[in-house]
Amino acid sequence: MVDALKGAINFLTAPEIFITLASVLFFLSMRYKAFWAPKVALALGILGAIFLAVSMLDHNFALIVKKPDNVPIVAMLFLVGFFVWLSMHQAHQNDERIARGEPPNEASNGENEKTWVWPDLVYTELLCMIIGMIVLVVWGLAFHAPIEEAANPARTPNPSKAPWYFLGLQEMLVYYDPWLAGVVFPSLIIVGLMAIPYIDMNPKGNGYYTFKERKVEITIFMFGFLIQWVLLVILGTFLRGPxxxxxxxxxxxxxxxxxxxxxxxxxxxxxxxxxxxxxxxNMFVREIPGILATLVYVVVLPGLLARTWLKKYFEKLGPWRYAVFVMLLLLQIALPIKMMLRWLFDLKYIVALPEIFFNI
Amino acid sequence: MATNATKPPEPFLTRTWDYITDTQIWKSIFRHGMPSTSRNRVLVVMTNVFLHLHPVKIRKSGVRLKFTWCMGGLTFFLFLVETFTGLLLMFYYRPTVAYAYMDIIDLAEQVPLGIMREIHRWGAHAMVITVWLHMFRVFMTGSYKPPREFNWNVGVILLVLTLLLSFTGYLLPWDQLAIWAITVGSNMARATPLLGYEGPGAQLLALGDVKMVHAGSDARFALLGGRFVGEGALLRFYVLHCVGIPLIAGILMAVHFWRVRKDGGISGPV
Structure with a gap:
């Protein structure tokens, strides 16, 4: 019975199933606000804690989770879960208020008025600092900072993992070559984040939580943060071995x-x-299908989308903003697309020019 | 009609307190009374270099924990904790291949009450998480929208610097965990287009048969100060970790906080 359950969970956490399930759940939660009811969140949190506690009885599970450097990742999971819930819960509350014609929570019951920084803000800050310091000291007393054998360039550990916050990028290496997964995509993440204020022309939702007024922006950002970053970190940390x-x-x-x-x-x-x-x-003739497919994706598709699904955005943003927006979007979903192609068709490279280190 | 003679004497603590706050030393430091009146609440913020990061008054919605989660504040706090514990660690640590590992072992085994390395390491992990959550909060409240676009950009750079700080610090214990994590991480630089010797287009940069971008001149070499993670990399990472990046991050934090004020303070609905 227990073994069957463990087998089922092992099966469900295989990347293709895990990522697909998580994505489906993510989009359902964006669609149905019942997901964000406090009861559901509480139930999920308790279930997660029980899953963790019971799983610690398993030797292999405990071995990975108890690694000192992995403790913060477990904490991060619960923290990210909690704060995503907190923001979405407040967003839906505000949406209901706005639908009733009331101002959002942040602008009613005198919240617009000003209050004294001393004592109202400085005491909150002091409290946060004290709690933060207590957490750090307790954590420091409970867990020793890891120190392994002395560095030995001749002995490569298997698996060799990057620091945990980069494991999403290392996981990307399964699907894309280092020049994309390690250099181009990380740079694009930074550029893309910086571009957000200049391509999001929606004036609503400034200074308060809301979902209804910014559905598309929030869905794109949260998909990137939760599925393409946090989930891949989890996958790379806990589910990737030798x-x-x-x-x-x-x-x-x-x-x-x-x-x-x-x-x-x-x-x-x-x-x-x-x-x-x-x-x-000839290598270029050989790769013509892939080169054409890539060109269609980055050149033809943006134009096509401007006339169809994204017409609204093309008109609202103008050609330049639209071009930046659509390129970033296409490159963001290039990862899930390549994942799907790999899982469904065992596709290795779309363009394979190892002669000049150019593989896509 | 009450007389002074019937009034009971003030309690000892009150008298002591009154005495201390009446001394010339106290008055030279705090140039106003207790911040219980409006005037003194203004003065306490205005006359203190640390508190004057804040305005005197602030939106009520902006002090709510459920709105800000205090994540930006915690990130700054953790930066200060890292600076302080890092400074103490620097007393015991020498960034050379011969000494680095043994210094860390000594630190764990010989230094009494030493949890400075623990706090430093866990604080670093925590800081990565609080930065993410701070950014997530700012996104969810739309606080990057005009007029705060530029400050969002400063924030993105600070996020990258936080990750780089953590990454450079990861190498310093010079154990197996450290050098192989940095090896895996820095191997990416080998594939930089044009600038890495295994990157697309690097072969184009050649004069006849002489390659301009090779293992001894590419982006990874510049990062590591060598062809592999060795003495050069350790020194580079140490200097960047202790001086270079904190300096840049410190300057950008000043800009970040300044712009929070100048762009209208904490965001709120109009």
């Missing part, structure tokens, strides 16, 4: 676990499997 293979939370990290790698490039799909003519000698 050789970056996937291991369920209750699975033993077997160094010799073998997974068949039968990923196929798009060029092979087209030239060998569909046309049956073999790969052309």
């Amino acid at each position: 050789n970056w293979n996937f291991f369920g939370p209750y699975e033993y990290w077997d160094l010799h676990k073998l997974l068949a790698l039968n990923n196929v490039n798009l060029s092979e799909y087209v030239w060998v499997k569909a046309l049956g003519v073999g790969l052309p000698k």
